[in-house]
Amino acid sequence: MSDVSRAEILALEKVELHQHVDGSIPLPILWRTMVENGLNPVDSMEEMKKMVILQADEEGTLLRYLEKFHYPLWVTQFYENIVEVVEGIVAAAASQGVKVLELRYAPLIHTFGGLTIRQAIRSVLTGLNHGAEENDLQVGLIIIAMRHHGPHIAKILARSAISEAQHLHQAAGVIGFDIAGAEVGNPPRLFAEAYRIANAGQLGLTAHVGEDEGPEMIWQAVDTLGVDRIGHGCSATSDRELMRRLARDKIMVECCLTSNRQTGSIFPGEPHSIYAFLEAGVPVAICTDNTTVSATDQVKENLLASTNLKLDDLATIHRRARRASFIAGLDA
Numbered sequence: 001m002s003d004v005s006r007a008e009i010l011a012l013e014k015v016e017l018h019q020h021v022d023g024s025i026p027l028p029i030l031w032r033t034m035v036e037n038g039l040n041p042v043d044s045m046e047e048m049k050k051m052v053i054l055q056a057d058e059e060g061t062l063l064r065y066l067e068k069f070h071y072p073l074w075v076t077q078f079y080e081n082i083v084e085v086v087e088g089i090v091a092a093a094a095s096q097g098v099k100v101l102e103l104r105y106a107p108l109i110h111t112f113g114g115l116t117i118r119q120a121i122r123s124v125l126t127g128l129n130h131g132a133e134e135n136d137l138q139v140g141l142i143i144i145a146m147r148h149h150g151p152h153i154a155k156i157l158a159r160s161a162i163s164e165a166q167h168l169h170q171a172a173g174v175i176g177f178d179i180a181g182a183e184v185g186n187p188p189r190l191f192a193e194a195y196r197i198a199n200a201g202q203l204g205l206t207a208h209v210g211e212d213e214g215p216e217m218i219w220q221a222v223d224t225l226g227v228d229r230i231g232h233g234c235s236a237t238s239d240r241e242l243m244r245r246l247a248r249d250k251i252m253v254e255c256c257l258t259s260n261r262q263t264g265s266i267f268p269g270e271p272h273s274i275y276a277f278l279e280a281g282v283p284v285a286i287c288t289d290n291t292t293v294s295a296t297d298q299v300k301e302n303l304l305a306s307t308n309l310k311l312d313d314l315a316t317i318h319r320r321a322r323r324a325s326f327i328a329g330l331d332a
């Protein structure tokens, strides 16, 4: 049992490296935006809650988890709505003691209402900039290419991401590139050219991998995409050579404790892979993935991790995560 208190974790300076915009819209904001726009499929926020938060009897598969993004996407097709939800996400993170916040987002699935890819990216950056002005934290955006849209679209998105890169602008900008969505049938090697473009544009490289597939896909992400970090990577623990490689090259794994159980990446009763990574010397970050869909937050995730870690260990993890952040210009 942990001897770390909630108050100690709240006071800890935390770094969030893996959090999705559409899965993290604070419920009251989602509900209000739905009602204002006549988009609410049910009559109360309580009923809506069940539709956007993964329920216990829905746990166990990635595809079921991804279904929870259906309704939030009705709202996030419009510029002002996107700005508003991102401001809410930043404020919620700041209230949890998050000092470095990297949000991630797939612009293409926010263009159904007619926004261009550029507008879909700018709207999030506007929300991030407003949020950073009003709260004491550093922010940046990782652009996601959905795997099922294919490698060619991923290349187009990598180029769009570069045009909004942080190093080209004064304010918060795009800091990284990622792929996400169903892994099966969409191996990382298909996206090598998109990653080469993103890398040439000085974006940080991460990839959702090893959540729904085995370690061979993580090898591909490391060898073929040249990732700096990995999202989830749970299946790496079954491959000792891969663990040594991740440790040697200091490839940080963005660990999402609650989400990984919900998607079935970690089986019930099995210890989370974060402890095996730490044991093997692989750098890790403690992340929420989706605060709304997973009904979690930074404090809860750190409390969960603290069942086998001390407060000092948590502080070290967040210090290292800060160094691995793609946001440029963070003072050490």
Ligand SMILES: [Zn+2]
Pocket: 018, 020, 180, 208, 231, 289
């Ligand atoms: Zn994720």
